[in-house]
Amino acid sequence: MAALESNKDLVRRFFAAIEAGDFDVFDEIVAEQYQDHLPGQSPGRETLKRYFSGLRAGLPDLTLPIFQLVAEDDRVAVLNSVRGTHRGEFLGIAPTGNTVDAQAFQLYRIEAGQLAEHWEVADFATLMRQLSPGP
Structure with a gap:
């Protein structure tokens, strides 16, 4: 039971780091060869840092x-x-200037106390619609 709670705490810490823009925390909690199974995504912790830096640049008040x-x-x-x-x-x-709010379902695999793999099904259609300039 303690390992399951520890794994959930790791994911919570990851989300909090993203919201805070504190990507240095990834060095501790994300495996160096992190594998993201999103189409077109390259492996690695540094790729993940660049992705979330870009996301926060576009949505500076990002919450998850x-x-x-x-x-x-x-x-x-x-x-x-x-x-x-x-x-x-x-x-x-x-x-x-549009507000976005789209849901995602994510699955993480934990290895040696770090996030090692990620799969995601997200409502990208809603996200893209909300990013579109208004009339």
Whole structure:
């Protein structure tokens, strides 16, 4: 039971680091060869730092509220939202000032006390619609 709680705490710490823009924490909690199974995503901790730096540049008030967190064996599943205000370029889209709020379901694999792998199913259609300039 303690290992499951520790794994959930690791994911909470990861989300908090993203929200705070404290990517140096990744050196401790993310495996160097972190594998993100999102299409087109390259492996590695440094790639992850660049990705989240870009996300926070586009959504500087980014929050990732967690609605559900479930752990089993070496896996932690998370249902969360991605929220923020589009104040910087993101995904090649100029700032719109729009508020975004899209849900995501994520699965992390923990190895040796670090995040080692990640899978995600997210509502990218809603995110892209919310990033679109208004009429």
